[in-house]
Amino acid sequence: MKYWLFKSEPDTWGWADQLAKGDAGEEWHGVRNYQARNNMRQMKLGDLGFFYHSNQGKEIVGIVEVCALSHPDSTTTDARWDCVDLRAVRPLRRPVTLETCKTDEILREMVLVKNSRLSVQPVSEEEWNRICALGDLSA
């Protein structure tokens, strides 16, 4: 099982919107970047990811699960772009801010810190566990 991180501007699609979709989940559509797309193509059912609010908040607010494998993005007819579906699993009790990630010994190496523009990124198991701990989440 792998871990990921998904970024979205809360004005466009925030954690609250994701939560509202419930267990049915929703397409993570709109990605028009090859690296991000390739990451989605590697995802398996049950893979987990963090939900990050960019621009406003700048913090990791929740956990999502991959509930559909990569498939054509319904918002375009361009065959290059596809995406997975995500469903909300649970919020972090205590959001983990970008500021925290930048100063944390373990998290300062995250893609989120190193390449802030990549919208779908891998997260190592070590990073995952660290953020869960900081987010006041037990497993």
Add this chain to the structure above:
DNA sequence: GCCAACGTTGGC
């Protein structure tokens, strides 16, 4: 609102 970093496009 600014701007640095990055990705994409298109002319050559």
Add this chain to the structure above:
DNA sequence: GCCAACGTTGGC
């Protein structure tokens, strides 16, 4: 295949 121009992202 290179690279300049341009557009977008996202932190500040």
